[in-house]
Amino acid sequence: MALIFWALFYMAVMVAAFAVMGPSLISFVTATEQLEQSGVAPTLEDFAPIFQMLGLIVLVLLPLSLVSGTMIYAAVARAVLRPAESAFGYLRLGMDEVRVLVVTIVLCIVFTGLSALVFGGIGMVAGYATAADMPAVWIAVVLLVLAAIALFIWLAVRLCLAIPITMAERRIAIFDSFAVTKGRFWPLLGMALLAGVMSIVVSLLGSLVAMPIQLATGGLNGLEALEGESLQVILQAAWPAIAAWVAINAVMSALQVAVVYAPFSAAYRDIKGGDSSEATPA
Template sequence: MKTFSATDAAISGFGLVREHPKAVGAWVLISTIVSAVVAVLTVGLFGPQLEAFADLSQTSSQPDPSETLRMMGGLVPAMLCSSVYSIVFYSVLMAAIYRAVLRPADNRQAYLRFGADELRQAGVSILLVLLFFAAYLGVVLALAIVVGILSAVSKPVGGLAALLLIPAGLGALLYFAVRLSLANVLTFAKGKIDIFGSMALTKGRFWPMFGAYVVATILAIVVYLLLFLIVTMLGGALSGFNMESLGNLMQSQTTSLESLMTPTGILSLAVGGLIAVLTSVTIYTPSAMIYREIATDPESTVDTFA
């Protein structure tokens, strides 16, 4: 069975940035422009609803449930638009990352496309979300039944069972998340949606993959915090380190066009694309690198559901 370096996989996002700086720079620029346009459109279309909901959250320690539900109902179109944008954005970005790792010579348009590969990424991502949601509901239902039965027999036994079974259930979900983590890149490489083919590729490789993903996630958090710190310092310089302005910078500047057009709002829009791209590259590149290293293993073509 072919192996891979978990350390190299974990830091492969930084290697991608080093090897393809122009492409990553193009991703950041396009992401910044598109996210700024989407933010302006969102505020223009749903600004009053967003502002009303923000005011309700800030002015009332215990908001009226019916009023909260009513306002959330008014935000459903905004949430749907945001979900569609997120699916499109990350599908295009993931396909670009996979193209840069698996087909580095295909560097036209900075590896960016909007075609069948991207549509398949959207499809497999939606299917994975639905699959894990169903698995989560199944685990919760099974735990509730078992703990409920044991609690009816003996409350201490039920409490002990809950203490042991809840971490076990979360561990099972995490296990299958790692086992299915190559579904996106496998779909890209094969040119057709293949979710469970990831089970064969990840057989016997759970722990190094898990370690790589944990380290990559930590690195993504560090990147985010460093960029956020830089933005905060720049925002402080622009505002004369006024605490109210800094507080506004730390909050979402998407409730009104006036907030978007302030120096802190513009700064938030300007760095939003940088943060989104760099954190995504850090998180998504390891799976592509792992696939590249192990995909030619003949043993990975059998025992799909092992």
């Protein structure tokens, strides 16, 4: 039942996103394809309208994505950690979601800032190797890249329980995950890899199911001919393909979040021992 609620939730989000940005998305895809098929090397002026459309799309869809993502991630954690709160597929919009949103944004800032710092430094070393014509330095660059990848994998695993802890203890717990994951890096990494493999399997199976449906409805390729039309005209001309795409992606998204995110909440529950729903609100 939770999966059904999550799929319906994703459908509602996708419908809302398409209702707001559908024509702009079609124009963006069409402009990009026309630029690729022009056969002429594009200039910055050619990219300007595409960047403008992309900026508008991101400006509208990013807040919607953050809010909907926060609600669904919190719902998955709630389903594992507080199973008694099962009404409406564990979906809520309250302080739990606010805390999860804060943790998500902070972690994104941390990883983005650290990525810029680390890979910016590696880029400087690579630039020096090129300017100085010292091939041997490229060995150091390769080793630095591998070390950076290892660092980010380690950091991601050590912080992977931040949202489950935040949900279980009803407080913002960004770096508490370090203490909980201490000495458990390899089991958690193995669990994450297994979840990733299962996610790929779900995606492949979903593609096999979706293919005949998309063929029967004509897919979304025909939307290019509707560029510049109003949303009403687009829906009248292509509603079967759009409805099929929304339904398929909603179901797939619900399955993906269950496969990918639930194991981390289950890991936190098992590490702490017993039902963490008794945690005292802070």
